[in-house]
Amino acid sequence: MDKSIQKLQWKGRSFVEELKQRILRDGKxxxxxxxxxxxxxxxxxxxxPFLQAIGQAFRQRFEGCxxxxxxxxxxxxxxIACLAAPAxxxxxxxxAKKNKTKNIAGDVYISQVESFTQSKRPYxxxxxxxxxxxxxxxLLIDDFLANGSALNxxxxxxxxxxxxxxxxxxxxxxxxxxGGERIRGQGIRVESLARIxxxxxxxxxxFCD
Amino acid sequence: MDKSIQKLQWKGRSFVEELKQRILRDGKxxxxxxxxxxxxxxxxxxxxPFLQAIGQAFRQRFEGCxxxxxxxxxxxxxxIACLAAPAxxxxxxxxAKKNKTKNIAGDVYISQVESFTQSKRPYxxxxxxxxxxxxxxxLLIDDFLANGSALNxxxxxxxxxxxxxxxxxxxxxxxxxxGGERIRGQGIRVESLARIxxxxxxxxxxFCD
Numbered sequence: 001m002d003k004s005i006q007k008l009q010w011k012g013r014s015f016v017e018e019l020k021q022r023i024l025r026d027g028k029x030x031x032x033x034x035x036x037x038x039x040x041x042x043x044x045x046x047x048x049p050f051l052q053a054i055g056q057a058f059r060q061r062f063e064g065c066x067x068x069x070x071x072x073x074x075x076x077x078x079x080i081a082c083l084a085a086p087a088x089x090x091x092x093x094x095x096a097k098k099n100k101t102k103n104i105a106g107d108v109y110i111s112q113v114e115s116f117t118q119s120k121r122p123y124x125x126x127x128x129x130x131x132x133x134x135x136x137x138x139l140l141i142d143d144f145l146a147n148g149s150a151l152n153x154x155x156x157x158x159x160x161x162x163x164x165x166x167x168x169x170x171x172x173x174x175x176x177x178x179g180g181e182r183i184r185g186q187g188i189r190v191e192s193l194a195r196i197x198x199x200x201x202x203x204x205x206x207f208c209d
Numbered sequence: 210m211d212k213s214i215q216k217l218q219w220k221g222r223s224f225v226e227e228l229k230q231r232i233l234r235d236g237k238x239x240x241x242x243x244x245x246x247x248x249x250x251x252x253x254x255x256x257x258p259f260l261q262a263i264g265q266a267f268r269q270r271f272e273g274c275x276x277x278x279x280x281x282x283x284x285x286x287x288x289i290a291c292l293a294a295p296a297x298x299x300x301x302x303x304x305a306k307k308n309k310t311k312n313i314a315g316d317v318y319i320s321q322v323e324s325f326t327q328s329k330r331p332y333x334x335x336x337x338x339x340x341x342x343x344x345x346x347x348l349l350i351d352d353f354l355a356n357g358s359a360l361n362x363x364x365x366x367x368x369x370x371x372x373x374x375x376x377x378x379x380x381x382x383x384x385x386x387x388g389g390e391r392i393r394g395q396g397i398r399v400e401s402l403a404r405i406x407x408x409x410x411x412x413x414x415x416f417c418d
Contacts, residue, residue: 045340046302048294075283075304079291085257093255095284131254 015057019194020207022050023172032200033176042171043076043143048083054193055084058141058169061191065166067091068136071158073125073150074098080171081141088139094132096125096154109160111153116146125150127157134162145170145192148179155188167191174199175208224266228403229416231259232381241409242385251380252285252352257292263402264293267350267378270400274375276300277345280367282334282359283307289380290350297348303341305334305363318369320362325355334359336366343371354379354401357388364397376400383408384417 028037041047067088072081073096081093108126115122132138138158145151151168158165165188173180173192184190195208237246250256276297281290282305290302317335324331341347347367354360360377367374374397382389382401393399404417 039337040339044303044306044337046291046304048291048299048302051291075287075306078284078287079302079304082255082257082260082288082291090257093257093288094253095255095288097253097284128248128253130249 015053016193019054019057019171023194023205027205029199029201029204033174033198036172036174036196036199036205038143038172042080046079051080051083052086054080054171055087057193058084058139058191059087061169061193062088062139062167065139066137067139067166069094069132069138069163070141071096071127071132071138071154072141073154076143077141080143084141084169091139092131094127096127096157098123098125109157111156111160113153114147114149116149125153125157127161129161132158132161132163136161136163137166138163139166140168141170142168143171144174145172145179145183145190146174146177148177148183151179151183151190155183155186169193172196224262225402228263228266228380232403232414236414238408238410238413242383242407245381245383245405245408245414247352247381251289255288260289260292261295263289263380264296266402267293267348267400268296270378270402271297271348271376274348275346276348276375278303278341278347278372279350280305280336280341280347280363281350282363285352286350289352293350293378300348301340303336305336305366307332307334318366320365320369322362323356323358325358334362334366336370338370341367341370341372345370345372346375347372348375349377350379351377352380353383354381354388354392354399355383355386357386357392360388360392360399364392364395378402381405 026040069091070081070093078095085093108128110124110126112122112124140154155165167189170192173195175195176198180190197206197208199205235249250259278300279290279302287304294302317337319333319335321331321333349363364374376398379401382404384404385407389399406415406417408414
């Protein structure tokens with residue numbers, strides 16, 4: 001059994017530095033400014049203590065901000081959001097669904113996620129109206145921010161509900177793509193733990209700071 | 210803000226009894242022996258302390274069984290599995306993916322999930338070979354067990370990897386459907402916290418014991 005995933009220590013230096021080291025060590029870059037695979041710890045295999053520390057890092061960024069609810073999107077965001085919830089006093093965690101199943105029209109908030117890859121079509125995400133209420137202070141959490149299409153759809157859903165976006169906690173922002181700038185330009189607070197300036201198979205990952 | 214989700218107490222009686230009460234209180238039955246919606250606490254909105262207690266209940270059922278890895282399936286299983294992991298000493302949590310994306314053939318274990326509803330087709334689930342190894346003792350976790358098609362596919366993937374199924378921790382088993390019996394008949398240990406004998410809009414949910 002490979003126990004290395006559990007042995008990672010991040011005491012003695014900031015967790016964000018540790019996250020960057022983990023991305024450099026375990027991340028796999030494909031193409032130039034295209035795909036960064038971090039599925040060994042973040043979004044296929046999940047390193048639970050590491051994700052708990054990500055949650056604490058989000059809490060530090062949003063220190064003093066009351067959070068009534070955490071909203072994320074299936075599937076990669078779910079584990080991160082659930083493991084962040086204790087750091088925020090365990091508000092309910094809701095994930096937006098990608099496939100409309102048993103709900104009937106009218107009982108869900110719907111928003112469309114644009115797609116920037118040729119192979120994918122735009123798709124709708126849904127949140128039941130039961131689980132998002134006017135006036136609630138909602139923290140958005142997701143693994144990646146690139147073009148911002150998924151995050152934009154979550155923001156739209158929060159606004160449809162008459163609720164308030166506290167901000168967005170993002171693990172990895174591809175800062176060479178326009179999503180972060182656009183969403184910050186709307187006055188939404190975006191806190192990305194690791195911001196990538198550029199990446200390629202040759203140079204690897206280069207962080208913004 | 211609705212804080213009721215956080216106030217639930219389950220001290221003083223067994224958590225399984227509390228789970229049943231929660232299903233009776235918050236579950237919504239559609240049709241006769243068809244759909245049970247528990248999306249207010251389990252699989253759309255997630256009550257994090259309640260899911261942590263589910264994890265502890267799984268640990269009690271699998272007392273003394275070493276677990277090297279937890280395997281679940283997107284999307285509903287992810288939150289439950291991540292929040293159960295601490296009770297098992299934080300083994301890596303892996304979720305089987307429903308959509309094949311950037312992986313190339315050969316680097317994933319694949320199994321087909323049959324579908325028992327007319328509207329849905331069979332679909333494949335995938336786990337990267339990097340995240341499942343021969344000899345590992347794997348605990349399967351999921352929200353529902355009905356026909357057992359998803360659980361069967363997970364078991365198949367564990368066996369493809371040469372790993373061992375410790376058992377399956379299921380939150381709600383629809384015992385009127387054949388999945389549980391079939392999978393136990395293969396010698397797999399299935400521990401379902403709440404087992405439903407029958408359910409309908411008229412009679413509500415009737416548990417096995």
